[in-house]
Amino acid sequence: MDKTYDNATLIASLQEAKILLAYAAQHGDLVGENVIKTIVTSVTLHANAALSDADETAFWIAFNALTKASSPVTADSLESIDDSNVAGISKKSLARKTVILYQAFAILTLCLLLIAQIYWLFGTKLIEDVYSVRTEQTKPQMTDQAKQQSAQADVVVSQGADTESYKQSLQKQNQLTLELRSASLKSWCNWWLPYCDNKKALSKQAEDSEHENLANFLTSKLMIEVLQIYLLPLLYGALGSGVYILRTLASEIAACTYSRTLNIGFTIRFFLGTLAGMVIAWFVTPDTSGGLFKSLSPFALAFLAGYNVEILFSLMDRFLIAFTNKKS
Known part of the structure; x- marks a missing residue:
């Protein structure tokens, strides 16, 4: 089993998948149940350092399907327009600053x-x-x-x-x-x-x-x-x-x-x-x-x-x- 929990590209893609998955869940049936299960399972396995090559392959396939379904929306665009509120402190999004x-x-x-x-x-x-x-x-x-x-x-x-x-x-x-x-x-x-x-x-x-x-x-x-x-x-x-x-x-x-x-x-x-x-x-x-x-x-x-x-x-x-x- 090849552990890839220290792979920076994989870590970033898992984070983007979570953001896109939240967007897809809020906007109807953009992706199927299998894609959702695969991404959620991949995030959990990676957190436990138990992501195998087969699991990573399944994740990339599911992530590709999620990206196509959400297009032209991307994780970067969702982060750019999100006004975060952490510990009661609001932070203006990049989109709001640009406006x-x-x-x-x-x-x-x-x-x-x-x-x-x-x-x-x-x-x-x-x-x-x-x-x-x-x-x-x-x-x-x-x-x-x-x-x-x-x-x-x-x-x-x-x-x-x-x-x-x-x-x-x-x-x-x-x-x-x-x-x-x-x-x-x-x-x-x-x-x-x-x-x-x-x-x-x-x-x-x-x-x-x-x-x-x-x-x-x-x-x-x-x-x-x-x-x-x-x-x-x-x-x-x-x-x-x-x-x-x-x-x-x-x-x-x-x-x-x-x-x-x-x-x-x-x-x-x-x-x-x-x-x-x-x-x-x-x-x-x-x-x-x-x-x-x-x-x-x-x-x-x-x-x-x-x-x-x-x-x-x-x-x-x-x-x-x-x-x-x-x-x-």
Whole structure:
């Protein structure tokens, strides 16, 4: 009789068999009575150091049948989702820790995204207002709005008002609007403006408020483009990948198929989704695309690419096939 009670592989397999057997007993008739008896007997014989070669052979056959019946659930996945409670002390499972980790990532990404989105939206609106007022001031001809205001002025003139003073009042209002928007724009870019020293770019004669406002306007436009092309798509991609990972975790835990090996794939997926959010803009733009992509904003495309990176890989494959499959 060959005693194999000191075999590490056998000991680990016996422990896994006990875990799978408990799962099979809780989920109906997954295995037959003979398999259950063989595994229980093997565990007892091994504990008593009386497991013979024939008994070990019977155990491996039964263990193989139990593994097939429980698939895709494994002992590792069951241990990963089990919140153990030993001596009244609860211990969080690996699955619960992973969920908490990616929940924190998703919440942090969402907060950063909201801050960046609000900051971008506020700056975009200010730049549009400043550009609109500057355009209005430099137009030689009257716009529809100015014509309407002029028509209202004519009515006032007929009642004894001065047309010239009314026009001057409009000019003052536009100038005041421009100054207020320019001041707000300077406050908007106040935290990063010192790194773009506009004073050095201006001549000594041009260091007045008008040229300073213009310099702030131009550098703010550059910052808006940086936010829109790089930072916001990255955050949307990260949020999309975080949502995908949490959704996948929920499915894997519900099916009892989550295991520690999946964490490697989740980490890679998170970084791939984050990068895909930015890279998708290099391949797809709503203005040049058709179908569903045409109706989506660049940020929606970034979120979609982060959630499903296969979209980006599919576009890259199409791009390569378009060149490699061309006939000479």
